[in-house]
Amino acid sequence: MEQIGKAVVWREKNQPVVVERVVVEAPRRGEVMIKLAACGVCHSDLSATNGTIPFTPPVILGHEGAGRVVAVGEGVDEYKVGDHVLSSFVSMCGKCRYCQTGRPQLCDQAARTTTTLPDRTVRTRDLAGHALSVFSGCGVMAEYATLHVDNVVKVDATVPLEKAALIGCGVMTGVGAAINTAKVTPGSTAVVFGCGGVGLNAIQGCAIAGATMIIAIDTSDAKLDMARQFGATHSVNATGVDNIVKAINALTRGGADYAFECVGSGDIAAQAYGCLGKGGTAVVVGVAPLTDRTSIKTASLTFGEKTLTGSYFGSARPREDFPRLLRLYHTHQLKLDELITRTYTIDEAPQAFADLSAGRNARGVIVFPSQ
Template sequence: MSTTSAAADGPRTTRAVVYDPSTGETRLRTLTIAAPRADQVLVRVVSSGVCHSDLHIVDGDWPTDAPLVLGHEGAGIVEAVGPDVRDVRVGDHVVLSWFAPCRRCEACAAGRAWLCTNTKAVSNTLPDGSTPLSDENGDPVLPFLGVGAFSEYAVVPETAAIPVDANVPFNVGALVGCAVTTGVGAAVHTAKVQPGESAVVIGCGGVGQAVVLGLRLVGAHPIIAVDLSPERLESARELGATHTLRGDDPELTAKIHEITAGAHHAFEAIGRPATIESLPGLLRAGGQAVLVGMTAIGTKVSIDPFDLADQGKSILGCNYGSSVPAVDFPRLAALHQSGRLPLDRLVGTEGTLADIHRAFTDLRTGVGLRTILHP
């Protein structure tokens, strides 16, 4: 039986970063958050990472017609649970998952939770279609991807609160919630990279750096990191890249072929049409391109189908690193604790929720590593 704290008895206020599509403003607001019901969990958020997906909302790439509490990459401590919660307890340290699976559809039953067809996360609601958040007028405010991590508190379904070892730092746990799981999973699960296979990573932000870590973990060689930022390229080299190249080098493709004779794997971790289109040209016959970065909705790219068919190349889509959070979050946290995944080295600037605009500016300009915010 679950343990429920007195905090579950009623609503409370929470300071949160809210994007309002009617005004285009992103600002801190004080909202009301309901107590957890049924299989819901109330989490006091300690750390949250700033991801490009949040920026896609603010920049209008992913339209929304309702105010959203931004943030989906978070970690914190469980303060209360609903009466139907079975596996999460008050006091647990948890990492939040932004794609809460139903555990009942065909994909979930097959162990492919990242393809769940019943999740309501992409509708920015809890599984029952509700939101725990409301503004000063009582009007609903939605949690981005069912999480809303840029807040002092979040109410999420039990399937989105994954317990991890209490010794895992919260800033590291936050990154496990999105960037790390997506990037490491892209190499390990989606691409299934084998030891000694060559790989190129285009874009060395938070997710791209995690791809590099995943490639090193499985023994890929060589590992080529591509970016425009000298700081990010140096970080990629420290994390395991054997070669670093600038993305604006006019000889980029030729240099990659010189190093690899055509890569076995090429990962795009930006979501930029031009770099996506370049991927097949970086591959050897039989190689595969992996689309990790998310584009604006409706983006189209041009690919030469003859090259793909003639050379046996393939293009793979990667959602959440083809990972199962309930299984992979604790594994990734344990690998960090063992020293095999130095996830703390992915943490960049840390600040408070009030620093959200600076964090978005850094994302737009490709500056630094992952920004972590604390309420």
């Protein structure tokens, strides 16, 4: 049975998002319909609306969602009505060579689900009958969404869904960059460039992994104050610093073991690499414009045995990592409540995006009515 509900739709580049009533079709084979409880307002959604990530409108936004299953399609036996689930914005088939070798975040299927379900069709249309694409196969900034089971992860029902939703992107991306990609070691030194939602999670990922010196870098004192709440031991406001690399090298007495670029800038990626000590690892987490470039001294790779790498979705294995992160939340090692700066109704979505663009929130979350 199809449902009609509100959704946040992007229709024109560099224009505010709009809230519309849309039609969501019943799930087909291998799919489930979710009634959303919450959806994080992520910078990737904003990047779609301003052209940083190339999408063709109209698109229903949202990829950091949490809700309850309200219908299951043919052949679905791992989910039932009432299950609490999170969306995973990378579709993972379980069969390609990346899935089979433990790197499902690089799944071949993901390239086919940037704006559709895996079969290249959608279950969403506007009230005029025109098809609406869905962000990363999800489109969960909506009251209802139909997703393929490859984009869904079942989670413990004891965690409030408005908190659990953050696991689906920002937390997984930041914490995973530290724990899964970089494999931060106890007693090490780490530097995090950018203290937005992902950067704060990279900081707490380093703290969970046991780093003893964690330096937060941003241009906002308010964000640097928040970074200390998430485990930063030092902070540097980059505004007015002539040479941030020299400043960090002096602070760390020779360079950091790990550095994380969480902004989406080729120049900052070069700075992250530049502040490494010998044998250090720099991880690019932010999504830069496709035309951006990073320049480093090639010989330093050899003589310093340094590593420059990327991290996509925190090198996630969602069906293992999502529950693991929620267990860390249960034991008070992972902060979720503190990430939520403000909640919004779906009708307030344009304001949520304006606040995100202005850097006002660690994370804004759209909360949907329970009935």
